[in-house]
Amino acid sequence: MQAMIGQFLRFGVVGVVGFLVDAGVLMAMIALGLGPYAGRVVSYLAAASTTFALNRAWTFSTAARDAPVASQWGRFVALNLIGFVANYGTYAALLAGTTLVAAYPVIGVAAGSLAGMFINFGLSRRYVFKSA
Numbered sequence: 001m002q003a004m005i006g007q008f009l010r011f012g013v014v015g016v017v018g019f020l021v022d023a024g025v026l027m028a029m030i031a032l033g034l035g036p037y038a039g040r041v042v043s044y045l046a047a048a049s050t051t052f053a054l055n056r057a058w059t060f061s062t063a064a065r066d067a068p069v070a071s072q073w074g075r076f077v078a079l080n081l082i083g084f085v086a087n088y089g090t091y092a093a094l095l096a097g098t099t100l101v102a103a104y105p106v107i108g109v110a111a112g113s114l115a116g117m118f119i120n121f122g123l124s125r126r127y128v129f130k131s132a
Helices: 002-031 036-059 069-097 099-103 105-128
Strands: none
Touching (some): 002 036
């Protein structure tokens, strides 16, 4: 249990880094004219790639390494699409439904990140980064 709590805390730290990447790339995409919805798809993929690398190296460093990195990344992104639905759904609902989030989309990114965090941790721990 203590190992899982440690993993969850590291997963949370990695999530903060992912949030910063997500928000930064989103702001860049909006500045480049991509818009807040399409820009979020690009920013999510950038954040997912970043968090995959950090989780693999740090959060789940004791996990089995039998799968090639590209295969493991693909499984990470595919399974985390479930968390992405919660993440993006929360973001999109807040963006469309509140003037504050429409003015400051980063608030929606934060809310979406929290919505997907628990789902992504469970799936990542069980199916992507299985213990050795």
